[in-house]
Amino acid sequence: MISKMEMINYKCFAKKEIKFSEMTILAGANAAGKSSIIQALLLFYGSLKNSDKKTDVIDVSNALRIQVGGPKSLVAQNPVELENADFKLSIYDGQNWSVINYKIDMLSPLKLIAEKEEISTMNEVFYLNAERMGPRISYAAGIDDKIVSDGSNAAYLMDRADMAGRKIHESLALNGQASKFSIHVEEWMNAILGDVSFSLSTDLIKATTDIKYLNSMVNQEILPTMTGFGISYILSIVTAGLWCSCLEGAVLVIENPEAHLHPYSQSQMGKFLMLLTNAGVQVIVETHSEHIIDGARIQAACMKRTNQMCVNFLSAEENQIKIKEIEVSETGELREWPVGFFDQKSQDLRELFKMRKQNAN
Known part of the structure; x- marks a missing residue:
């Protein structure tokens, strides 16, 4: 330390x-x-x-x-x-x-x-600067093991963590260990913002990851650009925090x-x-x-x-x-x-x- x-x-x-x-x-x-x-x-x-x-x-x-x-x-x-x-x-x-x-x-x-x-x-130092990436239709995929400073690869990190079966530290599991890393991110997004869920998909040919959001007020998923900046800004912080919890x-x-x-x-x-x-x-x-x-x-x-x-x-x-x-x-x-x-x-x-x-x- x-x-x-x-x-x-x-x-x-x-x-x-x-x-x-x-x-x-x-x-x-x-x-x-x-x-x-x-x-x-x-x-x-x-x-x-x-x-x-x-x-x-x-x-x-x-x-x-x-x-x-x-x-x-x-x-x-x-x-x-x-x-x-x-x-x-x-x-x-x-x-x-x-x-x-x-x-x-x-x-x-x-x-x-x-x-x-x-x-x-x-x-190992992980860093998120003040100028984090806001809502985008799609996010660049890349860098499998570390959040980038603008948080733009947060969605991709979640998707890779799901595929790899990455587990977070047990003290941060709000409802016990989930089957997916992204579920823990979603639960913490809910705890901080309230009423947020999302889905992920990565296109390895285009090297992009798409994320879509849902809440109780809509009946179909919407793009990040149709939501406020707060959701996108918080996503990278929660993802980086839970990712770091897996490391020593x-x-x-x-x-x-x-x-x-x-x-x-x-x-x-x-x-x-x-x-x-x-x-x-x-x-x-x-x-x-x-x-x-x-x-x-x-x-x-x-x-x-x-x-x-x-x-x-x-x-x-x-x-x-x-x-x-x-x-x-x-x-x-x-x-x-x-x-x-x-x-x-x-x-x-x-x-x-x-x-x-x-x-x-």
Whole structure:
């Protein structure tokens, strides 16, 4: 499990350490460094693909799974002194530190040279970004063993899992072990959204997978493009989560799981993500939703595992990024509410009360 990560001269962090737990939530204002932390994780584990090489050349866009331009933008503009590297990433797995020093390749300035030290962590990282694929008539088939970052192969993964007889972790089986992986996905879609069923079919010649939805209000299946974005966005998360539950030591990183979801469904999603930790999945979530956090801490309290939940609040203060770790009590309560941490509702209500008082006078 990833317990800690240290970043030196990386993006907005001159030198910063951040803690992780079985369930880690990254919250905070825009441009406060949340995505930078996720990118650091992706870059670090993307640099371990050729684990037998002490020194490797890394294509940054491939590692981060998004076009980012030249790697020079990854170097902090207010660096501390660091020998033999432009920036440095280190991860602690609870027993040992794994360290990678990064240098911009002067012969090929769009690449990074990664020099690895004492590598001991080899977690498999699954990542879903905020720009997940919405409703499509058909989805591309491909990549049999891993969700892609936009979630576009979720339907295909389900179909392959059904054919292979893939079983999910028993703690996540809502109604006992089903005969198909896709049935578990459907049950969790129902638990989060309510009243959803679907069918799958893959055309191996066209390399596409079709999914059609059904609910109690229609008498025939409909295409994803005839439904809202929430169903398509949630499909990849549930599929990836249940897929990871079959593996040992999987890390699931998700950006904005609340996208296109009603507050009730956001809370249910938070509970689902916390439940994944029961199956040994380490979950790292970037979110702007208090409902995701509330659902996760309610579930953590029910499981009596609030000590395995970590909320990191990031803020920009005095020209630097600060990370505040907020503890969750045994009853699921947050022990602190820093300024800027989901306090906008109370501020807006005070403003409305002030206006009502003024109008009354």
